[in-house]
Amino acid sequence: MASRLTPEREAELYTAVLELLREVGYDALTMDAVAARTRCSKATLYRQWGSKPHLVVMALRHDKPVKLAEIDTGSLRGDFDVMLQRTDDCRLEKDTALMRGLAHAVHNNPDLLRAMRELLVEPEMDSLDEVLQRAVRRGEIAADNPALKLLPHMLIGAFVARPLIEDQPVDAAFLSAYVNAVVLPSLGA
């Protein structure tokens, strides 16, 4: 059995995959192109990641700057503040461009959609849910508040609507205003 890649080599590969993704888009990103760019054999790529959708989604997941699960300040407002502090505007703009490029691919590639759900969306949702459940245990949010299940919808709305409606990029100042005006009031917090 071949040994696994080192974490450094893995990080290098993920960076190359995201570069390619921004340059050529999902459809034109082939395992051959990744192999050539990273001087890694296709056999290794398939052994380590199994498929192109899985590799792409793991690269996206690796690149995420904010690990929600680590945030636990003792109050819901404090947890949101830390999430926002760790998010810088330049990254938000790059991520939005990446996501927009993937949105189309996702609808034409059920494997990519499944991998994104399992590896990116669901862990993120679980971490957000953990933040909310701690707030419920502290008595900040009522356990039966129906908005608890709708936080992802509210946040996705902020990301999608800001460029579409206002022709403005999503930045930390806007997200902070949105959390205070929409998210916290609907949670009753």
Next chain:
Amino acid sequence: MASRLTPEREAELYTAVLELLREVGYDALTMDAVAARTRCSKATLYRQWGSKPHLVVMALRHDKPVKLAEIDTGSLRGDFDVMLQRTDDCRLEKDTALMRGLAHAVHNNPDLLRAMRELLVEPEMDSLDEVLQRAVRRGEIAADNPALKLLPHMLIGAFVARPLIEDQPVDAAFLSAYVNAVVLPSLGA
């Protein structure tokens, strides 16, 4: 100067444009294809609508079942209830499919984006804003509530996130739950 088309003929043309849009998508929809399908001359199409983006957006606008501006029940909750009653699930599903197909085209066609903003998004936002301003005048919402400017973001989030996160179509029952759990509480209504 040539006479304008009758409203019936205009409606027929819009229906044909939306059919083509669902069948082939925005990029493959040409003025030639519209002319052939509707047995209308290209000269007439250009005289009446000026350009493909304008024609497509006017067809989308004509097809909208709910005219927000006409709704005035005397309470914000009542206005939302009427909006939801006039929206049926089958239409929502068809509209979501159409919008998904257009989302990609919009990002590659600045003319389409501009036409959608001017002819579809802004009038809709103005009508929603009128509903909210009446609620402010009745004293249901504080005039300085920051969520007043964020209603489009909340609603777009509901439409985008429901299929993405929950793998479920947007239906009237979900929208009603979302309005009650997110929209009305954040507006303080």
